[in-house]
Amino acid sequence: MAQYARGAAAVAVIRLRNPPVNALSLTVLQALEDGLKRADADPSVKAVTICGENGKFSAGADIRVFSSPKKQGLGLGPIISLIERSEKPVVAAIEGIALGGGLEVALGCHYRIAHVQARMGLPEVTIGLLPGAEGTQRLPRLIGIPAALDIITTGRHVPATEALKLGLVDEVVEENTVEAAIRLATKLIGQPLGHRRLSLRPVPRLPNMEAFLSDALMKVKKRAQGCLAPELCFQAIKAATELPFADGVRKERELFNILLTSGQAKALQYAFFAERAVEKWTTPNGASWKSASPQPIRKAAVIGLGTMGRGIVTSLVKAKIPVVGLEQDLEYLNTGRKAVMLLLEREAMKMEQGAQTLDFHNPARLQFTVDFDVLRDVDLVIEAVFENMALKKEIFNKLSRICKPEAFLCTNTSALNIDEIASVTNRPQQVIGTHFFSPAHVMRLLEIIYGRHTSPTTIATAMQLAKVMKKVGVVVGNCFGFVGNRMMFPYTQQAVFLLEEGSRPEDVDRVLEDFGFKIGPFRMSDLAGLDVGWRSRKDQGLTGPSLAPGTPARQRRGYRYSPLPDLLCEKGRFGQKTGKGWYQYEKAGGRISKPDPWIHSFLSEYRDTHQIKTRFIDQEEILERCLFALISEGFDILAEGIASGPEHLDVIYINGYGWPKHRGGPMFYASTVGLPNILAKLQKYSEMHPDVPQLRPSAFLKKLVAMGNPPLNDWMSYLHRQSNKL
Numbered sequence: 001m002a003q004y005a006r007g008a009a010a011v012a013v014i015r016l017r018n019p020p021v022n023a024l025s026l027t028v029l030q031a032l033e034d035g036l037k038r039a040d041a042d043p044s045v046k047a048v049t050i051c052g053e054n055g056k057f058s059a060g061a062d063i064r065v066f067s068s069p070k071k072q073g074l075g076l077g078p079i080i081s082l083i084e085r086s087e088k089p090v091v092a093a094i095e096g097i098a099l100g101g102g103l104e105v106a107l108g109c110h111y112r113i114a115h116v117q118a119r120m121g122l123p124e125v126t127i128g129l130l131p132g133a134e135g136t137q138r139l140p141r142l143i144g145i146p147a148a149l150d151i152i153t154t155g156r157h158v159p160a161t162e163a164l165k166l167g168l169v170d171e172v173v174e175e176n177t178v179e180a181a182i183r184l185a186t187k188l189i190g191q192p193l194g195h196r197r198l199s200l201r202p203v204p205r206l207p208n209m210e211a212f213l214s215d216a217l218m219k220v221k222k223r224a225q226g227c228l229a230p231e232l233c234f235q236a237i238k239a240a241t242e243l244p245f246a247d248g249v250r251k252e253r254e255l256f257n258i259l260l261t262s263g264q265a266k267a268l269q270y271a272f273f274a275e276r277a278v279e280k281w282t283t284p285n286g287a288s289w290k291s292a293s294p295q296p297i298r299k300a301a302v303i304g305l306g307t308m309g310r311g312i313v314t315s316l317v318k319a320k321i322p323v324v325g326l327e328q329d330l331e332y333l334n335t336g337r338k339a340v341m342l343l344l345e346r347e348a349m350k351m352e353q354g355a356q357t358l359d360f361h362n363p364a365r366l367q368f369t370v371d372f373d374v375l376r377d378v379d380l381v382i383e384a385v386f387e388n389m390a391l392k393k394e395i396f397n398k399l400s401r402i403c404k405p406e407a408f409l410c411t412n413t414s415a416l417n418i419d420e421i422a423s424v425t426n427r428p429q430q431v432i433g434t435h436f437f438s439p440a441h442v443m444r445l446l447e448i449i450y451g452r453h454t455s456p457t458t459i460a461t462a463m464q465l466a467k468v469m470k471k472v473g474v475v476v477g478n479c480f481g482f483v484g485n486r487m488m489f490p491y492t493q494q495a496v497f498l499l500e501e502g503s504r505p506e507d508v509d510r511v512l513e514d515f516g517f518k519i520g521p522f523r524m525s526d527l528a529g530l531d532v533g534w535r536s537r538k539d540q541g542l543t544g545p546s547l548a549p550g551t552p553a554r555q556r557r558g559y560r561y562s563p564l565p566d567l568l569c570e571k572g573r574f575g576q577k578t579g580k581g582w583y584q585y586e587k588a589g590g591r592i593s594k595p596d597p598w599i600h601s602f603l604s605e606y607r608d609t610h611q612i613k614t615r616f617i618d619q620e621e622i623l624e625r626c627l628f629a630l631i632s633e634g635f636d637i638l639a640e641g642i643a644s645g646p647e648h649l650d651v652i653y654i655n656g657y658g659w660p661k662h663r664g665g666p667m668f669y670a671s672t673v674g675l676p677n678i679l680a681k682l683q684k685y686s687e688m689h690p691d692v693p694q695l696r697p698s699a700f701l702k703k704l705v706a707m708g709n710p711p712l713n714d715w716m717s718y719l720h721r722q723s724n725k726l
């Protein structure tokens with residue numbers, strides 16, 4: 001709702017009220033409209049101030065409304081016109097946030113005052129929409145085309161001080177913003193308002209408007225990577241340069257409706273709520289935030305300053321947690337220290353642009369050592385040495401002797417068994433997996449893996465740590481590869497099998513990149529290094545000296561196996577780092593991939609040697625075999641209780657594996673393709689490849705299809721229900 005009150009003798013105050021962020025629901029909008037009409041009708045009211053409850057102006061339209069049947073009736077635009085047309089001056093008092101429809105309300109006001117800590121923006125593009133309450137037409141008239149394009153097509157939040165420079169607000173105050181707005185409103189009584197009505201202003205012209213717009217469009221398209229909203233935002237702003245206000249608004253509405261009914265908006269809004277849903281973690285035995293409080297982390301340590309350790313130290317320093325970096329000897333320590341300092345200097349430079357500072361030269365904040373004894377007083381340790389169980393166990397055993405009894409022990413592993421690591425400590429309840437993604441100071445995902453003995457307090461502490469580091473923590477159970485890598489395995493396996501059957505690496509990558517992945521599986525493998533998987537397969541006895549003599553080349557444990565990645569490694573082709581992998585690069589460490597004729601002839605010789613008949617594989621088969629195998633594994637993960645809902649899998653894939661956000665994550669995508677379609681295709685491919693268990697549809701997927709293909713929100717409720725059709 002919105003509360004109507006009298007702020008000073010002649011000023012009415014309309015306070016938007018819908019905790020926690022004053023989202024503009026239908027009820028709030030109705031109350032806002034009623035408040036405006038009441039102020040207009042009351043001759044003793046001479047001016048109006050609009051503000052928000054609890055120090056927040058508004059986070060914009062209630063996003064849930066867009067997927068409800070009443071979505072067409074939100075009608076924010078006409079209310080904003082009503083504000084603008086008011087003969088009594090209206091001042092927006094912006095505290096906290098004014099986002100989306102919230103900022104559009106403020107743009108309808110004649111003046112805007114913001115608190116110095118406030119942030120403003122039009123983030124509709126991030127949920128697949130455009131500012132559809134006349135924002136694409138008013139903002140360019142206020143701050144010009146270049147700044148409006150930047151704000152609307154990126155959806156970024158603009159701090160109050162920058163907003164003042166841009167002319168987005170008229171004044172920034174450090175005191176009580178509502179009182180300042182009431183004072184201004186009082187001063188404005190009786191003054192002319194015509195020039196303050198943005199709809200009546202022309203869009204400021206640029207000398208080279210056409211060239212500017214065509215260049216801007218190219219940039220927008222490049223950044224969008226298949227996402228529709230940025231380009232339609234651009235078109236709406238362009239309309240502001242070509243059409244009178246009313247026609248521009250009509251164009252805006254037309255484009256808004258295209259987006260609103262597009263699957264992309266639905267997917268992006270699902271992703272918005274999915275991220276918030278995973279924050280409220282639970283485990284199968286009922287632990288959650290309700291049953292556990294996070295413990296404060298006043299000092300942390302990171303063991304191992306390789307690629308992952310360096311990124312983790314950087315993230316902790318950025319989160320203002322004092323940290324000790326430990327390495328096995330002085331040579332490794334010095335290399336690690338230099339690399340961390342370089343990363344931190346770059347981060348400090350970026351932060352200075354946003355008027356923030358990063359303190360890392362102070363030894364109380366960042367310390368390097370080779371001495372385990374220095375870890376006696378830390379509250380939490382993150383071990384980030386390479387993936388070797390024996391080494392990890394040795395370190396955990398040592399840590400449990402040295403660290404204080406309350407300290408939490410975390411392992412950064414991408415697949416290893418948390419329980420086995422915990423078993424060598426004197427505190428398995430305080431051992432937890434924290435799987436960071438490379439580069440750890442950039443990637444948002446943190447997979448948090450609880451073991452059999454991990455306590456709820458330990459999970460809560462790891463989740464809180466993720467939050468402080470501005471990462472998305474996702475709590476999952478313990479199994480080989482956890483959620484992300486376990487689902488990735490059948491995907492990359494299919495990609496390699498497709499090469500055996502006739503595809504080239506660039507064919508497979510192109511299909512998956514066209515789908516929206518940032519990079520396809522082979523470019524990804526070259527980037528990460530083929531040797532990483534090779535080492536793991538050797539440890540598992542799938543290749544290398546421990547392989548039993550006489551093992552068929554293309555079979556392991558009775559199932560199909562492709563030795564292709566092993567053969568590349570044997571030839572020293574580790575990917576970008578050696579300048580050759582699935583592609584060739586300009587030099588060792590180079591980044592520009594080129595299809596490699598050597599690989600093409602190597603593949604055809606390989607097919608001849610193993611008498612594999614080459615066939616043309618179309619895009620549909622490439623996409624379906626890679627994605628549906630991954631999705632089927634996801635259903636197994638849900639059925640085993642490794643993750644508590646499909647949102648968890650989707651958040652992991654969007655934030656850690658480059659899954660295109662506008663497709664909502666693999667499980668959301670499955671729901672849009674339709675579970676019966678996925679099942680039918682998996683059954684077909686599984687019949688074609690009976691020796692590939694990863695193509696056999698998950699029993700849970702079959703059950704959901706038998707239950708009538710329920711919506712994604714209901715999937716988990718079917719886990720234990722009986723199906724009489726099975």
Ligand SMILES: CCC/C=C/C(=O)SCCNC(=O)CCNC(=O)[C@H](O)C(C)(C)COP(=O)([O-])OP(=O)([O-])OC[C@H]1O[C@@H](n2cnc3c(N)ncnc32)[C@H](O)[C@@H]1OP(=O)([O-])[O-]
Nearest residue numbers: 021023059060061062063076099100101123131132133276
């Ligand atoms: C008419 C056409 C034109 C207009 C279009 C628009 O305005 S489109 C909109 C354009 N606006 C945006 O895209 C802004 C989207 N919002 C944000 O970016 C952030 O929420 C934040 C920066 C406002 C606060 O961040 P923070 O880390 O402090 O907090 P938090 O993120 O955890 O949120 C707290 C709770 O509020 C909930 N909730 C939040 N916003 C909305 C909403 N608009 N709606 C509904 N709910 C919303 C959120 O789900 C969560 O609920 P839970 O889980 O407790 O049940």
